[in-house]
Amino acid sequence: MVDSVELKRLYWHSRRGMLELDVLLVPFVEEVYATLDEEDQARFRKLLECEDQDMFGWFMQRGEPEDADLKRIVRMILDRVQPK
Secondary structure, three states, X not given: OOOHHHHHXXXXXXXXXXXXXXXXXXXXXXXXXXXXXXXXXXXXXXXXXXXXXXXXXXXXXXXXXXXXXXXXXXXXXXXXXXXX
């Protein structure tokens, strides 16, 4: 279970100051993070440690992370917003 303090902390860490990242990361924290299993929550926290420019490239699908954990969480976030 995720406590409200952790969610607030993640919310603020998800606000990157780059609109393209904010519109992906903030709603993911608000709507999905608490439902993830512990491994995926850890993957999301790991993603937040990455550089904005790297994340921007991954989310704009100009590349993908080499790390399998990061690749999984990036794909989860993109799958939420891309039409099937």
